Amino acid sequence: MAIILKGDVVAQALNEESSTLVDELKNKGIIPKLVIIRVGEKKEDLAYERGAKKSMEKVGVLTEVKALPEDISQDEMEKVISEVNSDESAHGILLFRPLPKTLDEEKIISLIAPEKDVDCANGNSLVGVFTGKGGEKGCFAPCTARAAMEILKYYDIKISGKKAVVLGRSLVIGKPVAMMLLDENATVTICHSKTENMEKICSEADILVSAMGRLKSVNENHVNTNQVIIDVGINWDAEKGGISGDVDFNNVENSVKAITPVPGGVGGVTSSVLANHVVKAAQTKTNFKPNREDR
């Protein structure tokens, strides 16, 4: 039987760290605030918004929602970003995407101030992940990628020197988590839809991170008994009538060392990471006034 790497305890530990920092900030008269920018009323966005608000509340972070009309113009949208950028009381920005097709999304995300880009939406933040120097510069990694790393850290799983295999190469999770594992001295292999002999490659991994978004595509042929699996997939499972991961949990559960469940694994940690990023952004700001030109 594998060790089940539950996310709730990891989230709780992160929340405790965040709460302590929030108390310190409040003593200095600062209340960390996340500004959520939502265009339209998409169901997924509203669900994410409710979840994020709740997570912020838990640790004492304020949330302000800028609910914008579906037909907002590019100019107006850019003005909103610029206003939040210069709002001293706003420490983090979460912009729901994709934006309506009428907007130049890439331009808009590029305008988010790097020090408030708490979910690594723009290039300034991504380059921090790629160079491994993001932390030093007050840049934030994508929340889901950091959630995966926090789980490994919490459960004290050795990364240095180990073979890590990442399934998926998206900018939101695959590539960033690969770089973060590399920073922790793992030997990292990135697999994707064009990979040949995927089963063999996966079966040799000490740590397997799956972020393909393909229901039950990892099974007993991809694993070994010493393997730790971090399942980042969130897929609709019609058979179960609920959410399942990329990994066929029941099929591998007795053949691996440890595994995150879905739901209840990585997903449960992501919004705690977001809250932690907002708090860190507020904290960084109290320590120095970043000169945007310096970045």
Place this chain on the structure above:
Amino acid sequence: MAIILKGDVVAQALNEESSTLVDELKNKGIIPKLVIIRVGEKKEDLAYERGAKKSMEKVGVLTEVKALPEDISQDEMEKVISEVNSDESAHGILLFRPLPKTLDEEKIISLIAPEKDVDCANGNSLVGVFTGKGGEKGCFAPCTARAAMEILKYYDIKISGKKAVVLGRSLVIGKPVAMMLLDENATVTICHSKTENMEKICSEADILVSAMGRLKSVNENHVNTNQVIIDVGINWDAEKGGISGDVDFNNVENSVKAITPVPGGVGGVTSSVLANHVVKAAQTKTNFKPNREDR
């Protein structure tokens, strides 16, 4: 006996492409120009400068050298960058590094205009490599990383689906070449000083790119008879009284399918890539006036 992947023919093909583009640009009244910025008179810088000048001449690209005093101030240095940025006749900037310790190198390189950053010195360019969208945005990859890719392309070596192992994780070559191989659909593994079982991992590679900078550290234990080796290492070999690569060439020559020699491999392609980048930068500029805010 392995196929020897010589760089000279690759450089020649690249130069021919560049020359044709230069002729087209000249017909429009544009002469591509590289501005080399050198601080002090370091022997390596001067040698590189001579080589670069020669490569530019070969394809009809002008070179202007800004030779600056060792004791130049930060302000003066920033002014030079800003002048070259706004000089309409300058299409590429090559800044020799490391700069003297008295200067804030990171700040200075961050000021180089992305569209003139022909050797991928700053973060704007690196993020293009990381996202795989650098080409679309007129960003340039590090010249040595592209040189390695050009060799694979010239010799028609299949990359898609193949296992590529990159030794080294520097921002100049290891990480960028890993991302470029991934863009070409290789399954990429990044190894480094902390990697365990390096020999076994390497011996399973279809393509092995070594960029460790460690003399003869790759030998017959790291290879297989179907393997293609790109040796990016440039190391002083006292025994030979000259330059050798990371790979013990004589030791593996009969055990692999193909290999780049050192010297005469990747090194011979790099400055042709640089010239090609300057030409492309000039060409891009004639096609559209990039709006810096858009990047």
